[in-house]
Amino acid sequence: MIVVTRLNRTRFAVNPDLIERIHASPDTTLVLVDGATFIVLESMDEVIDRIGAYRARILATAADVRAAGTAAAGLSEVSG
Incomplete structure (x- = not known):
């Protein structure tokens, strides 16, 4: 999820x-796939940067989980 700010300064995650x-x-207006629209204070570039950071976090988390799984599999082979 990314956090953005409505014009009334309330923040929400999308x-x-x-x-x-x-x-x-x-x-800046966000149009969702269901047709919902949100007008936000952030610039288009800022929203795009937040989306990129969100996707980078997802990939980094997946890599961490994969590495932890590989390490755990290696430990169980050694101890078993």
Whole structure:
């Protein structure tokens, strides 16, 4: 999830996999795949950067889980 800010300064989290389009004219509008729209304070570039950081975190977490699984499998072979 990424956290963005509505125009009234309330923050909320949105699943970036559900964002279909981002408009900036002049306010940044997120359009979700179900047609829901949200106008946010962040710029289009900032939202795109947050989506990239979110996806990088997902990949890093997957790599960590895989490495931990490989290490655990190696330990059980040695001890077993």
